[in-house]
Amino acid sequence: MAESISSRQHQILDLLLNTKVGLSIDELAAQLSISRNAVQQHIDKLERDGYVKTGMLNKTAGRPVRVFVLTEAGINSFQKQYAWFSELLLTKLRQEMGAEELKRYLHDLAESLAQGLLPQFAGKQDAERLTELIRIMNELGFKARLNTSGEEPASIEAVNCIYHDLAQKFQEVCEFDRTLIAKLLERDIEHLECMAKGGGVCKFRTQPSALRIRETFTSALNRLPETSHRRS
Structure with a gap:
């Protein structure tokens, strides 16, 4: 209580x-x-x-x-046994589906959740998307923050894993977080640190999408002098 x-x-x-x-x-x-x-x-x-x-x-x-x-x-306020029941479900699912299928199932589950949240990200630029994601993660209890210190690109850090005990026993659960963040930001995600694996935080960094990389390359190529195009 x-x-x-x-x-x-x-x-x-x-x-x-x-x-x-x-x-x-x-x-x-x-x-x-x-x-x-x-x-x-x-x-x-x-x-x-x-x-x-x-x-x-x-x-x-x-x-x-x-x-x-x-x-x-x-x-x-009275004691509940959500973690025990969740562990029971995940144990059964892993036995019947196998680890890879369970991971894929959690991936699909996160995609379904993301679809319901994506309207909140409509029309937002990258910085606004990050702010909205941090807000949603904090509502879920992650105690998330955006780390912009140092020379490395900004990263998303969660100091509270809301299913820490489950993630220690079922590391497939982390796929849910990775997929949800990636879908909401529309970026590939690099999972840099994980509390379930002994890390101090759960740390994620966005990677530019393939489309953004291609657009950047094309833009740079178009700015080259005409003679450079001929040489290449």
Whole structure:
């Protein structure tokens, strides 16, 4: 559960998890054996942080009573086993498909995701595309940044691998990142460093596309004097 939640607030969330219709301040106070004011303070904090919300009003003796229920964030504050389930799926897929087919499958999966994100990159130049990519990666939890220090070309660095444990066991997972970045930037990608292989960051550098290289070469050739064309 979230570290910012106190032990007493954990108890409140646990009671609400077990009572889907919600509980009132008085009901929570009775079950926790603490004052109504103390419960109100905890509820105010949990509501402010988005873990609980006001539920349906129960009418008792003609008087409406406000109850509180968990939000999605409140439900998700309890332990989940996503990594375990993902590992189970990848193990089965690798057994049935083989490592290369699994890698190709993850490549196709990343391409499908990229298709849904590409409209956000429409009309953007290279620098704008990089900014948008960094924003999307940070929304996913990568804690990404653009490294422009030094004499080498700029690189994309992620200091948090969002599936680090999985990538250590299934290095095919890295194909998902490489493909997604390449498709969104419309550039070939060089994977320079990988946290799953012991690197300090996951580091990617874009390479100019074959079309851009050809256009640059053609432009340079056209600027040569006519005599140079004849010699060549």
